Amino acid sequence: xxxxxxxxxxxTSLDNVLPRYNAGVIHSLRYFVVENIRTARRFLxxxxxxxVIDDLTFYELNQHTDINALLTQMKEAWAHDIGVISEAGCxxxxxxxxxxxxxxxxxxxxxxxxxxxxSILMSVMASGFNGQSFAFNxxxxxxxxxxxxxxxxxxxxxxxxxxxxxxxxxxxxxxxxVEELCRTLQPKTMLCIASSITTDDEFIETxxxxxxxxxxxxxxxxxxxxxxxxx
Amino acid sequence: xxxxxxxxxxxTSLDNVLPRYNAGVIHSLRYFVVENIRTARRFLxxxxxxxVIDDLTFYELNQHTDINALLTQMKEAWAHDIGVISEAGCxxxxxxxxxxxxxxxxxxxxxxxxxxxxSILMSVMASGFNGQSFAFNxxxxxxxxxxxxxxxxxxxxxxxxxxxxxxxxxxxxxxxxVEELCRTLQPKTMLCIASSITTDDEFIETxxxxxxxxxxxxxxxxxxxxxxxxx
Numbered sequence: 001x002x003x004x005x006x007x008x009x010x011x012t013s014l015d016n017v018l019p020r021y022n023a024g025v026i027h028s029l030r031y032f033v034v035e036n037i038r039t040a041r042r043f044l045x046x047x048x049x050x051x052v053i054d055d056l057t058f059y060e061l062n063q064h065t066d067i068n069a070l071l072t073q074m075k076e077a078w079a080h081d082i083g084v085i086s087e088a089g090c091x092x093x094x095x096x097x098x099x100x101x102x103x104x105x106x107x108x109x110x111x112x113x114x115x116x117x118x119s120i121l122m123s124v125m126a127s128g129f130n131g132q133s134f135a136f137n138x139x140x141x142x143x144x145x146x147x148x149x150x151x152x153x154x155x156x157x158x159x160x161x162x163x164x165x166x167x168x169x170x171x172x173x174x175x176x177x178v179e180e181l182c183r184t185l186q187p188k189t190m191l192c193i194a195s196s197i198t199t200d201d202e203f204i205e206t207x208x209x210x211x212x213x214x215x216x217x218x219x220x221x222x223x224x225x226x227x228x229x230x231x
Numbered sequence: 232x233x234x235x236x237x238x239x240x241x242x243t244s245l246d247n248v249l250p251r252y253n254a255g256v257i258h259s260l261r262y263f264v265v266e267n268i269r270t271a272r273r274f275l276x277x278x279x280x281x282x283v284i285d286d287l288t289f290y291e292l293n294q295h296t297d298i299n300a301l302l303t304q305m306k307e308a309w310a311h312d313i314g315v316i317s318e319a320g321c322x323x324x325x326x327x328x329x330x331x332x333x334x335x336x337x338x339x340x341x342x343x344x345x346x347x348x349x350s351i352l353m354s355v356m357a358s359g360f361n362g363q364s365f366a367f368n369x370x371x372x373x374x375x376x377x378x379x380x381x382x383x384x385x386x387x388x389x390x391x392x393x394x395x396x397x398x399x400x401x402x403x404x405x406x407x408x409v410e411e412l413c414r415t416l417q418p419k420t421m422l423c424i425a426s427s428i429t430t431d432d433e434f435i436e437t438x439x440x441x442x443x444x445x446x447x448x449x450x451x452x453x454x455x456x457x458x459x460x461x462x
Contacts, residue, residue: 004356004357015250015252016250016346017250017252018250018346019246019250020246020251021244021246021247021248090352090356092355092356092357092359092362093352093355093365094363097362098358098359098361098362099359101356101357101359102359102360102437103359104359105359105423105436105437110435111357111359111435112357113353113357113428113435115248115249115346115347115353115429117346118352120352121321121324122344122346123344124324125323125324125332125344126235126332126342126344127332128323128329128332128335128336128342129329130329131323131324131326131328132324132325132326132369132370133366133367133368134366135367135394136365136366137394138363138364139363163366192336197344198346202343204341204342204343204344205336206333206336
């Protein structure tokens with residue numbers, strides 16, 4: 001069995017965002033595939049103060065990992081239950097964990113997702129936008145013309161298909177992105193900005209582009225993990 | 232403040248899928264907008280055996296509700312904190328709850344999503360498909376030619392944009408839908424079938440269409456809540 005184990009999205013008590021059941025699963029595991037070993041160890045200690053980290057085997061899987069080398073290295077682990085832990089939130093969504101899940105399916109090993117916080121899903125819930133059809137589009141392109149073209153395409157799809165469109169940006173470029181959105185999108189287009197979800201800084205507001213224009217610069221989301229949604 | 236309160240996805244212990252924090256929020260609320268009053272009451276009693284249902288005010292919001300009549304009826308409620316509860320899983324996703332959330336934003340009332348199980352998100356996690364770009368498309372069209380055209384369009388978008396495409400069907404038509412998928416999609420296309428997530432019946436498998444063809448009819452998902460994903 002391979003367990004997909006969510007973590008917190010920032011500074012929050014575990015009881016606020018994780019079911020008690022997850023701690024029991026974590027306690028039973030000895031093998032982990034993690035996006036970042038240091039943060040995964042800290043999370044495991046937080047869940048279970050008595051856990052003996054030295055008894056555990058960690059494999060790191062992030063954007064720098066050679067997946068074939070990792071799968072060779074993991075050979076013995078597949079005989080055991082394995083936990084997958086992301087840097088923040090739900091593993092195998094917006095991180096490379098899906099590669100391990102795909103391998104589990106090829107080996108006909110059961111995959112068990114656990115419940116935890118997902119800024120992608122929680123931002124759809126809290127946006128007030130159509131939740132019967134929505135898309136998460138990951139990061140915007142970096143090059144300026146590509147970005148503008150992409151934003152216009154997302155706005156068009158949100159209108160034409162009535163499908164909520166969400167996307168993210170590297171946090172230090174958030175403030176600049178809101179300004180770009182205000183320049184690029186139609187004044188009547190609805191934009192939800194959902195920042196620092198589940199933490200004390202949580203900020204979730206839905207307004208028209210015309211209204212957001214009056215609130216620039218939106219410094220409060222500077223360097224904070226944020227999701228943008230067009231509805 | 233308006234709290235978006237997830238419920239279970241079927242027969243599961245609350246501790247398996249809900250953080251402890253949610254019970255405290257529920258305990259503090261007197262006003263609820265719910266998709267179904269009977270199931271919401273049962274859920275609240277399960278969370279808190281000492282809750283006095285008669286002290287609570289319920290407003291029903293489902294596909295039969297006249298939203299304008301509801302908003303008039305709710306006038307006094309907006310002065311208080313309100314909880315929104317769906318029939319199953321996360322409110323305001325794949326249910327009409329988003330209408331209330333949109334109204335809260337218009338009134339500049341803070342919207343607070345709580346953590347809970349979402350079959351839409353958990354199926355993406357467990358599929359092994361791209362989680363950096365994915366779309367939930369709701370129900371398929373009912374008319375046969377429209378369905379085939381829609382499935383081919385979703386398969387095309389999954390390939391062309393490398394965007395995972397998920398959709399649902401009325402549970403009693405699940406077995407028939409798997410047969411349609413096997414007839415309509417390319418043999419090499421990857422399909423994940425995720426059924427009864429978080430319950431004892433949980434079934435999540437990813438295979439090629441060619442492999443699924445050998446497993447027909449897939450009676451085990453008959454009448455079970457199921458998400459289908461093309462990756």
